[in-house]
Amino acid sequence: MSTILITGGAGFVGSNLAVLLKEKYPNYSIVCFDNLKRRGSELNLNKLRERGIDFIHGDIRDKSDFEQIQVPVDCVIDAAAEPSVLAGLDGNTDYLIGTNLNGTINALNFCLKHKAKFIFLSTSRVYPIKAIEKIDVVEVATRFEIAAAQKMPGINTHGISEMFTLAGARSLYGATKLASEMMVEEYNEMFGLQTVINRCGVITGPYQMGKVDQGVVVLWMAKHFWKKNLSYVGYGGTGKQVRDMIHILDLFNIIDLQIHQIEKFNGQIFNIGGGRKISTSLQELTAVCERITGNKITIHPVPETRKADIRLYITDNDKISALSGWSPQITVDKIMEDIFEWIRNNEQQLKPILS
Numbered sequence: 001m002s003t004i005l006i007t008g009g010a011g012f013v014g015s016n017l018a019v020l021l022k023e024k025y026p027n028y029s030i031v032c033f034d035n036l037k038r039r040g041s042e043l044n045l046n047k048l049r050e051r052g053i054d055f056i057h058g059d060i061r062d063k064s065d066f067e068q069i070q071v072p073v074d075c076v077i078d079a080a081a082e083p084s085v086l087a088g089l090d091g092n093t094d095y096l097i098g099t100n101l102n103g104t105i106n107a108l109n110f111c112l113k114h115k116a117k118f119i120f121l122s123t124s125r126v127y128p129i130k131a132i133e134k135i136d137v138v139e140v141a142t143r144f145e146i147a148a149a150q151k152m153p154g155i156n157t158h159g160i161s162e163m164f165t166l167a168g169a170r171s172l173y174g175a176t177k178l179a180s181e182m183m184v185e186e187y188n189e190m191f192g193l194q195t196v197i198n199r200c201g202v203i204t205g206p207y208q209m210g211k212v213d214q215g216v217v218v219l220w221m222a223k224h225f226w227k228k229n230l231s232y233v234g235y236g237g238t239g240k241q242v243r244d245m246i247h248i249l250d251l252f253n254i255i256d257l258q259i260h261q262i263e264k265f266n267g268q269i270f271n272i273g274g275g276r277k278i279s280t281s282l283q284e285l286t287a288v289c290e291r292i293t294g295n296k297i298t299i300h301p302v303p304e305t306r307k308a309d310i311r312l313y314i315t316d317n318d319k320i321s322a323l324s325g326w327s328p329q330i331t332v333d334k335i336m337e338d339i340f341e342w343i344r345n346n347e348q349q350l351k352p353i354l355s
């Protein structure tokens, strides 16, 4: 392995993976490719430059932009996306589909040309909203829990597995990712491309430019840090909706294994996330943020549920753990402490974006 291309390489996931790969494998050449569409991604460029990671300003929608990459590439990690679950809901779907679907196909064609491996960052949002909302839950003091008895396949108290149904609407974002997954599988089967699909739950950590519709964990900490307001939106406005979260470092550890032992993972799809142990409701997240920052802020209840929202998402990691021995290690408390430190150390730079 010598050269790894990361599309979306200035974004949260892409830039962190680039830095972690370069730290662990100083001899590798890492190339980040990004059009800097995400506000705040430009702030990540310095840390790439400082570490000798190449940056190419390019748009994944435009296949000719890939021609700027002159060196042979051994592996592509596709982390370029319009990652908001609300994207396209205003009726403008061009950018979403252009990036999340056509862009993936451009990246796949690039891989064919280079005989490169392809690691795809997909999402838990490929699973349909109505089916997720049908999961039997128990309401306890601070959160919704998955009930012990379930009627549907692919769900148990560990979380949602790869066996969960894919029938039904899933948000335009989730649909573009699922469509991409299907193309990845075709390229694997028809052209022999080595591929891995990771359906990730909430990924978070330092360098995430959190906003209301994407990166809410960072946003939650940032609003506490700068003593701004927040809202508990949906499900009665009590903040009991639950997500698991995975620290970017835990994600790196499994992607590192996948890149270096591709035969083991080739052609497969994995759910990857924090799981039940590393999950939180908004209410519980508030308590963690209050403890770490020492600040208590106003959080308004908004009872009406937002379009495309889900009550609960928890990853069942059993498949990936059984195959690889990997499991996420970094707790909710530690994740939030890392985010807090990052904000505190970069307060002036981050304030216009996160506060």
Ligand SMILES: NC(=O)c1ccc[n+]([C@@H]2O[C@H](COP(=O)([O-])OP(=O)(O)OC[C@H]3O[C@@H](n4cnc5c(N)ncnc54)[C@H](O)[C@@H]3O)[C@@H](O)[C@H]2O)c1
Pocket (backbone or CB within 6 Å): 007, 008, 009, 010, 011, 012, 013, 014, 033, 034, 035, 036, 037, 038, 041, 058, 059, 060, 061, 078, 079, 080, 081, 082, 083, 098, 099, 103, 121, 122, 123, 124, 199, 200, 201, 202, 203, 204, 208, 209, 215
């Ligand atoms: N963060 C999460 O919680 C999460 C969860 C599941 C899956 N994912 C997936 O992980 C990947 C990375 O997400 P992220 O959280 O780092 O998001 P991000 O917005 O921080 O990073 C995406 C990067 O892609 C770039 N980009 C957008 N459109 C582009 C285009 N047309 N051409 C080139 N670059 C473009 C953006 O400028 C940004 O830097 C995405 O594929 C996303 O769907 C993220």
